[in-house]
Amino acid sequence: MELINYLIQNTLPVAVPLLLVALGGMFSERSGVINIALEGIMLFGAFFGALFVLVVQNSGMTPQTILLLGMVIAAVSGLIYSLLLAFAAVNMKANQVITGTALNMLIPAAILLFSKMFFGSDGVTTNISFYIRKMPFLGSIPILGPMFFQNTYLTVIIGFIFLGISTVLLYKTKFGLRLRACGEHPHAADSVGINVYVMRYAGVSLSGILAGMGGFFYSVGVMDGNVSGHTGVAGFGFLALAVMIFGQWKPGKIVLAALFFAFLRTLAYSVSLIPFLYNLGIDQTYYKMLPYLATMFVLALTSKKSRAPKAEGIPYDKSSR
């Protein structure tokens, strides 16, 4: 029981960044833009969030207030950075994968440059703890309390709130319907008066907001509030893409995929605590490869009946009807 609680408590803070970023990728791809820049957007949001934390950490605000404000800063920075992708993909009709790769490369270099010049380190190091030992009321529920509301972060609850918001936005609003139409058949959407360019900007912006937040939550829940330009977000942006594909571009399945991947990663980093796995004597590095190998395995099984939005990756040109 102790072990199960431990694994759940450690899986959730890892799952939430994956979940949010995969939801972001879903909005972008459902509007028809491949967003491979998620990794860069995450790091951009994490950097500015952590910078904010660094500035205000001694101002006397409670850690949870700082977390919420930092989340807003990270979301806004993510939004701004994603506009670079939207501009290239929508206005300039550029190759979306190349643009995304460029945006991924830019941020670690910029963080390393500025951190080395101004802090003399590889990134931003903060000394504040967002850890919650036990949430009031919720933490005292028998069985469920220790599993979900003890030894955790506020990010977990926020993450699941945004899962709900995203689901409603995508399936229950006019906006969501229009967004999905633009990813499936932009010409048809255009013919009934939907502005495809605006919808694609909206899709990419939403992905920027969610990925920026996800990046900050990664630095909170996985890196103890720090950001490093060297390790970045350790490929979480790319894993989130795999989570999105595994989740078939649907919020309900994405959350399950995110939990699955996060569980594998938690397992990889807690091998020494699980006697059964530890006694097998396999090099721990193999466990660290596990999420990436699992991605390949899962994609090989699911890609034949892929439900990818039909128009994703193709720049929309009004005149090419």
Place this chain on the structure above:
Amino acid sequence: MVERKDGFNLKAITKSKGFSSFTAALMAIFLGLAFGFIIMLIANPSNAISGFRYIMFGGLRRIGDVFYFATPLIMTGLAVGFAFRMGLFNIGASGQYTMGLFFAIYVGFMWNLSGPAHWIVSIIAGMVGGMIFGFIPGVFKALLNVNEVITSIMFNYIGMYFVDMKIQNNAAMYNSSMTRTRYLPESSQLPSLGVAGSNVSIGIILAILLAIALYIVLEKTTFGYELKATGFNKFAAEYAGMKGKRNIILTMMISGGMAGIGGAFAILAPSEIAGSSMTYEPINIIATAGFTGIAVSLLGNSHPLGIIFSASFISYIQRGGTLTSLVGFKPEIIDIVIAVIIYFSAFAMIMNTSIKKFLIDKFGKKKKNKSIINNGEGVE
């Protein structure tokens, strides 16, 4: 008019496809450098100009080193560019490069060969290592319809963890007190060309020869023709009876092999200290050479011969970038410049035509007058 008969026609050159991609590359480079300069102005205004001067002209002092560091970049550029010609985006050149590096290092340390056979076999081993990691995304793409971008990104991580683990667990290769690999035995190092003040090795010559070989494959063989045709229109190529699946796997294998050779060239090269080789530090970071290869390939228009020049250029500004630390900057400034160059390369062609159109709309009449005057002068 006379010019046209001679076959040397400025207009025909400026309107050709090659020229417009050349101006597009220049445009991307200009914007990249300008952005880098702005970043330097923000970071440290007083030293920005002297720092920028190092980037622009610092490489001139170390021409040998420019080619020394350009060697692996030519190979990763060729890897990305070759796959590009078929419409495949090989973002996994980093993983293939790392695998090539590991295979080469393994043969270098663990196999007892003497004479030139040692380094030749090491390079071939590097190629095999890269080919394996190119083969996997190729098979996933061809047989299982998994996007090669995702596969190669995942294998960048898998390869990085795998290689770092294998090196750290092998005391013959790894010097744990230095957290680096040991120096390779001299027989497995590439012979130096003996240029004064630099260690530029036979690798650069081999890289250029390989570029020419790829050029011949692309332009003079049936396989190259099929490959390009598939790149232009996948469905038409399939309809014409070309074996798309086989070609995808073959292309990715050749591409991976090139990146693997790049890794071998990088690690087998002799370094500044006499008798020593380059070393590798296994710190769980994905090699940047593969991503720089994307910039190299885009700037070279995915043309094997263009890639030789673009790799030299990128290496040139990288040498200058390391010198900027003399005035308080960090070499990462060049990574920023490279990223911006890639960003603008993605739509430089479109930007180019729209700017041209804008200029013609605005200054069209003036330009025409000028060209008439120029023509008049030419006749005189």
